[in-house]
Amino acid sequence: MSMFFSLAVVVAYVILLTFVAVRARAAREFEEFSLAKRALPLALVFGSLAATYVGPGFSIGFVGRGFNSGFLFLGIGLAYSLQNILVGLFIAPRLRELKNCHTLGDAFGQKYDRKCQIVAGVISVGLCAGFSAVMASAGGVVLSDVFQLPSWSSVAIVVGITALYTTFGGLRASVITDAFQFTAFASLLPVTLLLAIAFHLNGDPLTFTSQASEATINGLGSTPIIEIVGLVAAFLLGETLIPPYANRALASKTTKISRGGFVLAGIFSAVWFLVMISLGITARSIIPEDTGEDFVLLNLVKSIMPASGYSLLLVVLVSVVMSSLDSLLNAGAVAFTQDIVKPFANLTNGAALNVGRAATIVIAIIAAAGAVIVPSIIDGLLLCYTIWAPAILPALIIGLLVKHPRPLAGILSMGIGTIAAITLEFVFPNLTEIPAIIVALGAALVAYAIGHWIGSVKTRV
Amino acid sequence: MELFIFVIVIIGALIAIASGIWVAFALGSAISNDGKKKIPSNTKET
Numbered sequence: 001m002s003m004f005f006s007l008a009v010v011v012a013y014v015i016l017l018t019f020v021a022v023r024a025r026a027a028r029e030f031e032e033f034s035l036a037k038r039a040l041p042l043a044l045v046f047g048s049l050a051a052t053y054v055g056p057g058f059s060i061g062f063v064g065r066g067f068n069s070g071f072l073f074l075g076i077g078l079a080y081s082l083q084n085i086l087v088g089l090f091i092a093p094r095l096r097e098l099k100n101c102h103t104l105g106d107a108f109g110q111k112y113d114r115k116c117q118i119v120a121g122v123i124s125v126g127l128c129a130g131f132s133a134v135m136a137s138a139g140g141v142v143l144s145d146v147f148q149l150p151s152w153s154s155v156a157i158v159v160g161i162t163a164l165y166t167t168f169g170g171l172r173a174s175v176i177t178d179a180f181q182f183t184a185f186a187s188l189l190p191v192t193l194l195l196a197i198a199f200h201l202n203g204d205p206l207t208f209t210s211q212a213s214e215a216t217i218n219g220l221g222s223t224p225i226i227e228i229v230g231l232v233a234a235f236l237l238g239e240t241l242i243p244p245y246a247n248r249a250l251a252s253k254t255t256k257i258s259r260g261g262f263v264l265a266g267i268f269s270a271v272w273f274l275v276m277i278s279l280g281i282t283a284r285s286i287i288p289e290d291t292g293e294d295f296v297l298l299n300l301v302k303s304i305m306p307a308s309g310y311s312l313l314l315v316v317l318v319s320v321v322m323s324s325l326d327s328l329l330n331a332g333a334v335a336f337t338q339d340i341v342k343p344f345a346n347l348t349n350g351a352a353l354n355v356g357r358a359a360t361i362v363i364a365i366i367a368a369a370g371a372v373i374v375p376s377i378i379d380g381l382l383l384c385y386t387i388w389a390p391a392i393l394p395a396l397i398i399g400l401l402v403k404h405p406r407p408l409a410g411i412l413s414m415g416i417g418t419i420a421a422i423t424l425e426f427v428f429p430n431l432t433e434i435p436a437i438i439v440a441l442g443a444a445l446v447a448y449a450i451g452h453w454i455g456s457v458k459t460r461v
Numbered sequence: 462m463e464l465f466i467f468v469i470v471i472i473g474a475l476i477a478i479a480s481g482i483w484v485a486f487a488l489g490s491a492i493s494n495d496g497k498k499k500i501p502s503n504t505k506e507t
Contacts, residue, residue, distance in 0.1 A: 023492040043487030050480070179488040186481030190474035197471070205467035212466065268480055274473040 006146055009311035013184075013318070014161065017177060021165035024176035030352035033170030034102045034334040035251040044175050045252050045261030050268050051178035051323035052244050053080075054185065056138040056377050059320050062273060063300070064293030066280020069219020070212050076228065077273035079236040081266045087241060088262025092249040094400045095241075096258040103331075104246045104396060105339030111399040112410040114343050119414050121339020123391050124243045127384055128332030129363050131242070132325055133370030134380035139321040140371055145298075146314050155371045158321060163364035166326045167357045171251055171334070174326040181319035188316045190275050196282045196304050211284045230435030238385025238437065240393055243331035294377075329367070333359035386425050390417030390440035394448050406455025409448045417444030 027033035040048075065073040101107055104124060109117030139158030140151050147154070165173050201207045239245070245262075252258035283291075283300040291299050301313045336359040337352055347355065374380045395413040399405040420443040424436035432439060 020488070020492065041487060041491070043484050044491060047480075047484035047487065176488065176491060179484050179491070183481045183485040183488065186477050186484070190477040193474050194471070205463045208470070209463040209466050268477075271473045271476050271480075274470060275477050278470045278473070 005307060006311040006314060009315055010318070013315045017161075017180060017322075018165075020180045021169060021173050021177050024165075024169045024173040026168040027170035027172060027353065029349050030337070030356060031349075032172060033330075033353055033356050034338065035247070036170070036172040036175060038251055039253050040175060040248070040251045040257070041253060042257045042260050042264075044179055045248055045257055046264045046268070047182040048175040048178040048323075048327070049084075049245060049248055049261055049265040050186070050272070051182035051319075052248075052327040053084075053239065053265070053269065053324075054182075054272060054320055055135060055324040055381075056317070056320060057381050058269075058272065059185070059189070059276060060294055060297050060317070061378060062276035063280040063283070063297040064295075065219075066215070066277035067283050067291070067296040068215065068280075068293060069223065070215030070217075070281055071277060072216055072219035072223065072228075074273050074277045076231045076235055077277075078270055079232045080239070081270040081273070083236050083240055084266030084269060085263050087245075087249075088259050088264075088266060091241065091397065091400060092252075092258045092262045093255040095246060095249045096252055096255045098250075101250055102338045103250075103335045104241065104243060104392065105335055107246075107396065108399065108410060109339075109343075111405050112395070113407040116395070116407055116410040116414070117339050118343055119411060120392060120395075121335050123388075123414065123418065124335035125332050125340065125363070127388050128243055128328045128335065129366045129370065130380070130384045130387075132328045132332065132363060132367030134374050134377060134384070135321050135325040135328065136367045136371035137374040137380070138377050139318065139325065141377075142314065142317045142321065146310075152372070155368050158318070159325070159364050159368040159371075162322045162325045163329060163361060166329045166333075166364075167360045170356065171247060171330050174330045175248070175251075177326060178323045181323035184319045185316045186272075188312055189279065192301060192305070192309075192313075193275055193279050193282065196279070196286065196300065200286050200304055201282060207285060208278075208281065212281045215281060215284060226433055226435075230437070233435055233438050233441075234382060234385045237389040237393060237441065238382070240389065241396065242388060243335055244327035247327075247331050247334065325367070329360050329363055332363045333357070336363075383425060386437045386440065387418060387421045389437055390421045390444040392417075394441070394444045398448060406452050406459075408455045408458075409451030412451035413444045413448035416447035417441070420444065 031037055062073060095107060098107055098110055101110060105117045105121035108120040136155050136159045140155035143149060143154035143157060144151050165177060197203060248261065249258045252261060279300065280296055283296050286303050287299045301309050333356045337356045341347065341355055391414055395410040399410060417440055420440035421436060424431060424439055
């Protein structure tokens with residue numbers, strides 16, 4: 001009976017999602033596929049941004065961290081909120097102001113040169129494929145857990161459905177379905193918290209706060225300072241302007257909406273972390289103390305809800321995964337078409353649309369295949385963060401802020417940043433106690449400065 | 462202090478739910494506007 005109900009809820013959810021995706025229409029030109037014709041209103045930019053960044057890590061992961069270390073991770077998560085607000089105030093509007101800009105690579109092409117665009121495009125596509133593999137792996141875990149399916153078929157179902165609507169609808173379908181998925185999880189998880197507080201803690205503030213302080217003291221005592229510094233750096237920089245976020249900045253109707261969308265998404269992330277951490281703290285009075293971090297949310301819902309609650313949780317978790325996955329697939333496909341294919345081939349609008357669609361399918365297949373080798377959700381995400389920040393951020397941010405950025409500086413910064421991050425992550429992981437993301441970022445900044453200086457000397461000569 | 466933290470958590474949950482409802486309204490509006498756009502322009506004029 002319980003399995004039947006779970007299946008019914010999932011089928012109803014897929015039908016509703018299909019209805020929403022069909023209403024979003026198939027993209028008819030590349031401008032629509034890549035930028036939704038630059039017509040997104042504030043609520044959709046905000047909802048889509050929030051739906052994209054709330055993945056398994058910011059839901060299941062944060063509830064587990066709240067359970068073990070109380071409000072410690074709220075403090076760390078606020079670095080992410082600050083990053084979103086700063087990007088909204090200073091970077092997103094500048095990005096939106098660029099004409100004929102479809103991707104971050106395009107921004108590099110306009111500010112530096114075509115070579116920089118291609119390098120940024122390759123890094124963007126690689127990162128989107130990597131992140132997609134992590135999301136596919138998480139989606140597979142959720143479905144296998146509920147339906148006892150083999151892992152590969154669960155991954156295939158999640159990736160297949162997501163790739164289907166993203167291939168045909170492009171960014172607009174991704175944003176519209178993100179909004180639908182955001183509505184599902186942004187309502188259901190906070191309602192779960194309110195129910196747990198009302199019926200299991202009997203609305204008692206003292207029980208909640210005593211559990212919170214005990215867990216937070218425990219968390220502070222067991223986490224070394226250097227680890228906290230590394231986590232703050234990863235949250236502050238690791239996801240900054242990754243391709244799906246940049247696409248939403250570019251697709252906003254106006255620069256004001258671009259700015260507002262990021263600022264609101266930043267504020268919402270702080271609220272969201274508070275809710276997730278509080279769910280974890282509440283769970284301490286309800287589920288066994290030795291529950292594994294990734295199973296806290298699952299066991300909490302099993303304990304406080306009837307059987308149907310488990311199905312609802314499944315819907316929420318599938319929403320969380322699919323809304324991140326569709327954005328990554330679309331952003332990777334657009335970057336491939338615009339930054340890697342277009343510089344070498346003069347594509348018509350129709351041909352570019354077809355290349356974008358084909359790229360969506362290929363990245364989805366790579367993600368499904370890669371899902372098998374993802375070590376763990378958090379490790380996979382941290383690896384992507386460590387490479388993205390040093391590889392792209394210094395060149396992107398300086399390029400958008402200064403008047404005449406030098407192409408050599410862009411190439412050197414991206415190249416050295418990528419090599420340093422990969423070397424420190426894979427070849428010499430124990431070389432230094434300082435987190436790899438910080439060392440690689442420093443190397444990228446030094447390389448940028450050297451490239452800028454050489455470029456300036458050459459220009460003067 | 463206990464009560465303050467508790468109230469902040471409750472307000473946070475309500476803000477998250479309100480955000481979901483706001484985006485749901487925008488989604489409804491976007492979908493219905495799309496439906497209107499499907500009407501061919503020559504039909505509109507006649």
